[in-house]
Amino acid sequence: MESRSYFFCGIGGSGMLPLALILHGQGHRVQGSDRALDQGMTPDKFDFLRAQGIDLFPQDGSGVTSQSQILVTSAAVEDSVPDVAAARHLGAAEIRRAALLAELFNAAPTSIGIAGTSGKSTVTGMVGWILHTIGRDTGAGPTILNGAVMTNFSGQDTPFASSVMGGGDALVSEVDESDGSISLYRPNIAVLTNVSEDHKSMDELRGLFGGYLTRAETAVINADDRESRALTATLTTTLSGPRVITFAIDDDASDTDLVARNLTPAPDGIGFSLWNGTEEVRNIQLRVPGRHNVSNALAALGAAHAAGAPLAEAAEALEGFTGLRRRLETVGSAAGITVIDDFAHNPDKITATLATLHDFPGRLLILFQPHGFGPLRKMRDGFVDTFSQELGPEDVLLMPEPVYFGGTVAREISSREVTDGIAARGRQAEAFETRNQCADRLLELATSGDRIIIMGARDDSLASFARDLVERIGGTTS
Numbered sequence: 001m002e003s004r005s006y007f008f009c010g011i012g013g014s015g016m017l018p019l020a021l022i023l024h025g026q027g028h029r030v031q032g033s034d035r036a037l038d039q040g041m042t043p044d045k046f047d048f049l050r051a052q053g054i055d056l057f058p059q060d061g062s063g064v065t066s067q068s069q070i071l072v073t074s075a076a077v078e079d080s081v082p083d084v085a086a087a088r089h090l091g092a093a094e095i096r097r098a099a100l101l102a103e104l105f106n107a108a109p110t111s112i113g114i115a116g117t118s119g120k121s122t123v124t125g126m127v128g129w130i131l132h133t134i135g136r137d138t139g140a141g142p143t144i145l146n147g148a149v150m151t152n153f154s155g156q157d158t159p160f161a162s163s164v165m166g167g168g169d170a171l172v173s174e175v176d177e178s179d180g181s182i183s184l185y186r187p188n189i190a191v192l193t194n195v196s197e198d199h200k201s202m203d204e205l206r207g208l209f210g211g212y213l214t215r216a217e218t219a220v221i222n223a224d225d226r227e228s229r230a231l232t233a234t235l236t237t238t239l240s241g242p243r244v245i246t247f248a249i250d251d252d253a254s255d256t257d258l259v260a261r262n263l264t265p266a267p268d269g270i271g272f273s274l275w276n277g278t279e280e281v282r283n284i285q286l287r288v289p290g291r292h293n294v295s296n297a298l299a300a301l302g303a304a305h306a307a308g309a310p311l312a313e314a315a316e317a318l319e320g321f322t323g324l325r326r327r328l329e330t331v332g333s334a335a336g337i338t339v340i341d342d343f344a345h346n347p348d349k350i351t352a353t354l355a356t357l358h359d360f361p362g363r364l365l366i367l368f369q370p371h372g373f374g375p376l377r378k379m380r381d382g383f384v385d386t387f388s389q390e391l392g393p394e395d396v397l398l399m400p401e402p403v404y405f406g407g408t409v410a411r412e413i414s415s416r417e418v419t420d421g422i423a424a425r426g427r428q429a430e431a432f433e434t435r436n437q438c439a440d441r442l443l444e445l446a447t448s449g450d451r452i453i454i455m456g457a458r459d460d461s462l463a464s465f466a467r468d469l470v471e472r473i474g475g476t477t478s
Contacts, residue, residue, distance in 0.1 A: 006100075007064055008032035008072045009083040011056070012045050012460070014147045015176070016074060018163030019101055022145060024054055025165040031069075033059040033083055042460045048160050061086035072097055075179040098181030101145065101173065106186050108143070108171035112303055113185050115212055116193030116222075117205075118348045119296045120174045121148040122288070123193060126300030126321050127307075128164060128172045133317035134309050140168035147174050148343065149325035170307055177208050189306045190216035190242070191299050195227035196348050197382075202227070210234065216242045220302035222295060223248040223256055245306060247298035249291065254278065258302055260294045265359045270294060274301070274315055284315050288323045290356030326463060328353060332470035336448025338362075339473070341466040345371045345457035347382040353455070354390040362451050364395040367438050369456035370402035370415060377413045384421035387429065396445060397422060397429040398438040403459040435465065443472060 011032025057063030061082035071087040128144035153161035264271040399415035422429035
């Protein structure tokens with residue numbers, strides 16, 4: 001594309017930052033603002049952006065000064081934000097983040113989309129790492145856009161490595177259903193990890209995910225997931241539909257393409273044997289734990305294989321994948337207490353995290369911060385059901401009020417509605433007004449052998465909160 005000037009309103013967001021970095025890497029002028037910057041939150045992230053040559057401004061409209069600028073916004077940016085008002089006053093073009101990403105994605109010679117309610121970021125990181133490893137010697141690695149920092153690509157100079165500029169034809173990206181923008185993408189290879197109610201109703205999700213798969217040349221689908229399996233049945237009855245690759249765990253069906261068997265959990269990973277139809281390909285030892293990550297690994301292997309990677313070579317590369325920030329990330333330990341940071345924020349993700357942690361002994365002390373008042377209202381009953389079922393008798397759940405960065409959202413629900421429901425079902429749950437009050441209570445409760453789990457999304461400060469807890473216990477962070 002010809003060089004353009006983009007202004008990202010909310011440039012620090014998990015979907016905005018990687019796209020801004022990719023466009024900057026392609027030679028476009030990129031500037032931005034963020035209310036977290038104005039509030040003094042996560043200064044390291046904004047220092048990193050400045051170090052890349054990206055100019056940052058207060059979110060007061062002062063950075064939008066020319067009609068030639070293209071204002072990039074996410075669905076979270078309201079019309080009342082001064083940057084939006086300034087752009088409209090000047091007559092500058094506006095584009096949603098998802099639409100801009102879709103332009104890049106659809107133009108790629110090999111576009112690999114990762115969709116689903118849970119697991120998108122991990123599968124994106126896995127596919128990206130496999131193709132990067134295989135193409136490393138020839139400089140033919142993929143371009144990757146992720147919603148999370150990939151530890152394989154993170155270093156002193158790249159602490160916020162949620163994107164990678166590649167030299168090859170492949171572009172690997174998460175695609176999001178929450179705002180309906182998944183309908184914009186035309187993937188060569190479409191991965192579907194699972195389908196469950198989160199941001200939209202099941203009827204809406206079936207339509208969105210079904211259309212996404214139909215537009216692909218190859219669809220990689222989780223046969224363990226009932227809703228995904230139903231979509232597979234629809235695709236395979238259509239003569240003009242995509243080629244379908246299915247994957248499952250412990251599946252004896254002869255028509256499942258990739259199967260994981262003999263799962264062997266470990267505290268820092270999980271092993272399994274990979275089967276291709278009726279033949280064993282090789283044993284794999286993942287460096288990320290949990291049954292859900294075995295499913296993620298199968299999805300990634302299916303996508304990489306569809307992109308031309310030999311299956312055995314892809315499996316070997318996958319063993320080098322070290323995970324993502326805030327996905328069951330061990331932050332540090334002290335006095336026999338381990339602090340773990342995790343992105344889980346909906347019932348499916350919470351279930352997967354707690355199931356993984358319960359594979360090994362030790363009480364769980366959980367701080368769960370809802371990622372907004374709207375999500376808390378929508379998923380309140382699901383949170384009550386999930387925590388009531390998944391908490392152990394000795395586990396303790398603490399909840400502050402939902403994260404709130406401003407705006408017009410109605411704050412008419414409290415975390416106490418969740419904790420009261422859980423306590424009524426016989427599990428230990430307490431609500432507090434602030435996160436700092438939760439921290440004090442965590443430290444009051446914690447004893448040797450406990451694991452403290454920090455859970456929540458859309459709030460980068462949770463990571464520093466977890467590190468602060470380790471230091472307050474008396475340890476150092478990893």
